[in-house]
Amino acid sequence: MKTKLMLLLMxxxxxxxxxxxxxxxxxxxxxxxxxxxxxxxxxxxNSYKTxxxxxxxxxxxxxxxxxxxxxxxxxxxxxxxxxMQARGFVKVATTAKPDxxxxxxxxxxxxxxxxxxxxxxxxxxxxxxxxxxYSSYTTGLANIELIDLKTATTDRAYIRWNxxxxxxxxxxxxxxxxxxxxxxxxxxxxQLVTTAK
Amino acid sequence: xxKIFFILSILVLSAVSLQAQNExxxxxxxxxxxxxxxxxxxxxxxDFNKWVGNASPAGFDLGGRYFINGxxxxxxxxxxxxxxxxxxxxxxxxxxxxxxITADNYRFTWMVPFQGVIAYHFMQDKMVSPxxxxxxxxxxxxxxxxxxxxxxYKTRWDFSLTPEVGALIKFGNFSxxxxxxxxxxxxxxxxxxxxxxxxKNLQMLNLKVGLxxxxx
Numbered sequence: 135m136k137t138k139l140m141l142l143l144m145x146x147x148x149x150x151x152x153x154x155x156x157x158x159x160x161x162x163x164x165x166x167x168x169x170x171x172x173x174x175x176x177x178x179x180n181s182y183k184t185x186x187x188x189x190x191x192x193x194x195x196x197x198x199x200x201x202x203x204x205x206x207x208x209x210x211x212x213x214x215x216x217x218m219q220a221r222g223f224v225k226v227a228t229t230a231k232p233d234x235x236x237x238x239x240x241x242x243x244x245x246x247x248x249x250x251x252x253x254x255x256x257x258x259x260x261x262x263x264x265x266x267x268y269s270s271y272t273t274g275l276a277n278i279e280l281i282d283l284k285t286a287t288t289d290r291a292y293i294r295w296n297x298x299x300x301x302x303x304x305x306x307x308x309x310x311x312x313x314x315x316x317x318x319x320x321x322x323x324x325q326l327v328t329t330a331k
Numbered sequence: 332x333x334k335i336f337f338i339l340s341i342l343v344l345s346a347v348s349l350q351a352q353n354e355x356x357x358x359x360x361x362x363x364x365x366x367x368x369x370x371x372x373x374x375x376x377x378d379f380n381k382w383v384g385n386a387s388p389a390g391f392d393l394g395g396r397y398f399i400n401g402x403x404x405x406x407x408x409x410x411x412x413x414x415x416x417x418x419x420x421x422x423x424x425x426x427x428x429x430x431x432i433t434a435d436n437y438r439f440t441w442m443v444p445f446q447g448v449i450a451y452h453f454m455q456d457k458m459v460s461p462x463x464x465x466x467x468x469x470x471x472x473x474x475x476x477x478x479x480x481x482x483x484y485k486t487r488w489d490f491s492l493t494p495e496v497g498a499l500i501k502f503g504n505f506s507x508x509x510x511x512x513x514x515x516x517x518x519x520x521x522x523x524x525x526x527x528x529x530x531k532n533l534q535m536l537n538l539k540v541g542l543x544x545x546x547x
Binding site: 156 | 427429430434435439441478479
């Protein structure tokens with residue numbers, strides 16, 4: 135009897151040991167796109183009217199930094215324009231002293247560990263450069279930044295809104311899916327709107 | 332899922348009842364104790380459904396009962412259970428920080444209940460022995476919200492009460508082995524405060540099907 139009891143307990147122990155509290159990793163949605171936004175809660179977006187958008191997407195890999203081109207990059211920039219204008223902002227040339235500057239940086243195969251202060255250090259070449267420090271990532275990440283150029287000085291500028299879209303441009307998502315996520319970044323920030331004349 | 336649960340309940344109770352009528356034979360011995368090992372399916376109820384609404388077959392239960400006076404038995408139960416659900420494209424906000432996150436997310440609760448149990452067996456020495464029981468104890472629970480590789484979680488201990496109805500079905504007059512079918516309702520003081528959801532006094536139904544080792 136003791137043997138049977140021991141066998142039962144051992145069997146139970148084996149099953150117990152084989153079970154994990156976490157669901158299978160295949161169920162854990164690691165490759166799905168996520169949209170993360172943060173806006174400056176102290177910013178008054180009605181005080182801004184005009185913006186300029188960097189004409190290309192900066193691509194940062196763990197090897198080099200290049201300019202990203204192609205239909206997906208164009209579609210992302212066009213979607214940003216569409217959303218900004220739908221919220222009352224007016225696009226102007228960089229030389230027209232816009233209130234806001236937008237740039238998109240795409241990190242591929244790098245793990246981005248961002249730590250930043252609410253100011254930055256220098257211009258590149260016409261646009262403020264966001265001081266993101268990073269290490270290797272396994273998935274892609276696009277960072278859309280909305281920078282306050284009205285208050286920018288030669289040594290600092292404030293980020294009023296940024297959006298991270300993770301998994302973006304990895305090749306496993308269509309352009310339509312990606313632009314929908316760009317749109318989602320604006321949808322989930324209803325505060326980003328202006329009525330300024 | 333609820334319908335399946337109730338249909339199963341009726342079928343099992345009917346089968347137990349029929350077997351009790353057709354096989355009134357007694358065991359060839361008087362049990363002094365028994366140990367159970369059962370597969371456990373959980374059906375979340377009430378506030379718990381706001382967190383995870385799916386039934387989950389991911390669970391098992393280990394128990395022991397010792398007859399102390401006639402059909403009256405006392406013992407313990409230790410379990411392992413997980414309930415989980417995927418939510419598509421949901422937005423989570425942290426208004427005071429201006430943060431919003433939209434993503435598919437995976438919510439799950441992992442729990443390890445441990446209870447002292449008292450049960451009364453109506454036909455202790457029969458081939459089919461229905462019982463009523465009450466478990467009193469606690470749970471260790473972890474409530475997890477998974478978004479991509481991020482794991483946001485909280486752990487909580489609680490107090491719990493579990494009334495249970497079930498039956499032992501012996502495999503033979505002199506066999507030390509039998510089957511177990513039981514249902515219980517569990518009420519806990521546990522709560523979830525994650526993902527803009529507050530669920531208090533978590534409740535669930537459990538269906539247990541398993542094996543019994545009967546000790547003379």
